[in-house]
Amino acid sequence: MIYGASALRERVEVLELAAVEGGWAWESVRRTWAGAELTDRTNLFSKVGIGARDVRLVLRRQNLTLHNALRWKGQHLFLTSIVENIPGWLDVQAALVEPAACRGNVHRGENGPTFPGVLVEKYLRHEQDHPMATTTVCYVLVTPKAVEIEPKGLVEAGGTRYVVQVAHTLDGWKNEYEILRKGDK
Template sequence: MIDAGDLSERLELLELEETQADTWEWVSRGRLWAQVEVDGGNNLFSSKNLFSSVGIGARNAKLVLRARPLSLCQALRWRGQHLFLTGITKLDRMHLNVQAALVNVVTCLATRTEDTVGAAGRPVAAETMRISFPGILTEKYAKYEREETHAENDTGYVLVVPKAISLKAGDLVTVQDGPAKAVYAVTICHVLDQFKNEYEIARRGDV
């Protein structure tokens, strides 16, 4: 039985919005109260609704809140932390159970360059896309190669983004903040999930 006093944590409801042309941001759509439990487990193992299907998981949070319209396309902010929603089920007539992953959001800039027809019918490389959006990085792999004259370090991540953000292999993604700040190339796209897209991104640098 859930009492009103059990819903003691205040959260913000977030929705993705194109706040200006080609700029997407999470914006607040109001506040709500919930019971929040961070169980210390990993979302990869503790929930059938995974934060990422190709990257490693994130810390898992369990919430109870009053029944209301809620979608996995939305998100929550709790104590300054971003909660990526991974599952919503009905607890009883008045309450919902919500599974979420506690994640760090980074600002990303994606660009695409394609050949277009220029003067005299010659192909000309031109930028055809430039969008800014919030993303979530999770680790995929780290491969070390030793060559005759130097070593190269291939660094890869999985970039998890809202469904509205559509990228292609070969697009460049600049992670603009956080410890992984750098320019990466999209190598593999995973777009079958109904609520999110996942992109494997990589860069190579001398070490």
């Protein structure tokens, strides 16, 4: 990618996670110019699930961390790497993802906080038991670091309820939760 003012042809929004009534939401804090391109690589933004489409961006140096996200052409970019390779310029790697509306700790009729999350496929298993079959769907729910979900509880993601199986919370920038749903087919 070329570094220079003429390469900054795309408008992107810098997003920040903000506390809102009832939970968390991504809010736009500013707009900036960037050079952006989809690459032919997969961005492995989740250590547990599969990856997403990779986007490489070049921006002028600014206050930007992996706690932020970007919106580019109406699409959500989950930041995975920010490096100042050349003084004054940021080389940013991001995963092109579709955020899902989520609600944490949903059980016994209680509604926990709302938050944005990204569902990543892990596996799908189908078992044929006569006379019925069971389908098990396991996803990884990637959330901003500020979002904490109780393991073994229920979480709602994209309108569907899942059981939280395992919490991966050691990453300094995000949390990952293995979530599971079983159903009869």
